[in-house]
Amino acid sequence: MDLFEAIRTRTSYRGAYKSDPVPREHLDAIMAAGCAAPSGCNKQTTSFIAVDDPALLTELKDIVMPRIGDTAPAWILVLTRPIVAYRDRCFNVQDYSAAIQNMLLAIVALGYESCWYEGHVTDEDDLGGQLARRLGVPEDYRLVCVLPVGTAAEPVKRVRKKAIEQRVSYNGFEEKANRQ
Amino acid sequence: MDLFEAIRTRTSYRGAYKSDPVPREHLDAIMAAGCAAPSGCNKQTTSFIAVDDPALLTELKDIVMPRIGDTAPAWILVLTRPIVAYRDRCFNVQDYSAAIQNMLLAIVALGYESCWYEGHVTDEDDLGGQLARRLGVPEDYRLVCVLPVGTAAEPVKRVRKKAIEQRVSYNGFEEKANRQ
Numbered sequence: 001m002d003l004f005e006a007i008r009t010r011t012s013y014r015g016a017y018k019s020d021p022v023p024r025e026h027l028d029a030i031m032a033a034g035c036a037a038p039s040g041c042n043k044q045t046t047s048f049i050a051v052d053d054p055a056l057l058t059e060l061k062d063i064v065m066p067r068i069g070d071t072a073p074a075w076i077l078v079l080t081r082p083i084v085a086y087r088d089r090c091f092n093v094q095d096y097s098a099a100i101q102n103m104l105l106a107i108v109a110l111g112y113e114s115c116w117y118e119g120h121v122t123d124e125d126d127l128g129g130q131l132a133r134r135l136g137v138p139e140d141y142r143l144v145c146v147l148p149v150g151t152a153a154e155p156v157k158r159v160r161k162k163a164i165e166q167r168v169s170y171n172g173f174e175e176k177a178n179r180q
Numbered sequence: 181m182d183l184f185e186a187i188r189t190r191t192s193y194r195g196a197y198k199s200d201p202v203p204r205e206h207l208d209a210i211m212a213a214g215c216a217a218p219s220g221c222n223k224q225t226t227s228f229i230a231v232d233d234p235a236l237l238t239e240l241k242d243i244v245m246p247r248i249g250d251t252a253p254a255w256i257l258v259l260t261r262p263i264v265a266y267r268d269r270c271f272n273v274q275d276y277s278a279a280i281q282n283m284l285l286a287i288v289a290l291g292y293e294s295c296w297y298e299g300h301v302t303d304e305d306d307l308g309g310q311l312a313r314r315l316g317v318p319e320d321y322r323l324v325c326v327l328p329v330g331t332a333a334e335p336v337k338r339v340r341k342k343a344i345e346q347r348v349s350y351n352g353f354e355e356k357a358n359r360q
Contacts, residue, residue, distance in 0.1 A: 029184070044347065097277030170231070
């Protein structure tokens with residue numbers, strides 16, 4: 001799929017998924033796209049666990065309440081480590097966000113849908129920590145995001161966005177009519 | 181350009197640029213790609229200023245020491261606002277990182293090069309703040325990134341990355357041979 005088409009097509013899908021499994025070669029391609037994202041000082045702080053084993057996936061889904069990506073045949077879990085890049089600065093949030101964006105585009109290009117579930121996973125009840133412990137993730141990694149992967153079983157809705165002119169200007173800041 | 185080719189082709193280019201200007205339609209397409217990225221609770225916290233006016237660009241370049249993107253015919257500056265998305269949580273770093281990644285891919289797909297300059301801009305000497313003040317950016321926005329845009333005048337080098345197998349596993353965490 002053309003890059004710009006993938007960028008336009010991607011949206012946050014929260015509907016039901018078909019039960020058709022996602023082939024390993026597709027999950028590999030999606031995670032390779034994540035690995036290809038840039039990282040601060042090339043520290044490559046992001047890594048991934050794909051879950052396509054039905055019994056394990058059911059266990060993980062039962063951990064996350066309210067439920068998310070409940071009918072998806074696969075999940076990709078995003079892990080991060082806060083490795084210092086230079087001086088005392090760490091860019092691991094930027095690193096995993098760029099990696100997630102690459103994966104979301106790859107998911108769409110391969111005909112699937114997904115949604116970036118982070119706030120729900122990293123909230124005070126630490127669902128990410130519970131998922132990580134079930135998967136044997138060491139303490140120095142943090143599980144920050146769940147990406148369900150599968151084929152949409154329902155119509156894909158799109159969120160309404162501001163007009164581009166409200167977010168873009170040339171050669172200086174322009175106060176836009178609808179500032180938000 | 182095919183999405184996966186764009187993902188493979190993108191790299192952090194720190195060499196010299198040709199002086200050929202970047203047409204406005206290309207800068208528009210790049211920033212539209214940035215606007216199309218997802219954002220936490222659709223808060224759309226990221227906005228952009230493209231600078232292609234030669235005199236202004238020279239002024240901005242003189243602010244950033246050591247110099248970056250010094251020969252690029254255009255810069256895109258990334259602005260963010262720490263808008264609370266839900267409860268007390270704010271996802272603006274994730275938002276602008278996803279937007280930057282979309283723009284880096286769009287830049288490559290259009291035949292240009294770039295590099296994500298953030299640490300240098302947001303460091304203690306607050307070069308981002310100096311750039312923002314010169315551009316009339318209000319205090320509630322933060323300028324966090326400079327993306328030079330232009331055609332490479334030198335060979336494009338690629339960084340060495342870990343093998344994908346060191347960052348990816350299935351159905352559980354695997355301690356990899358070369359852990360870092």
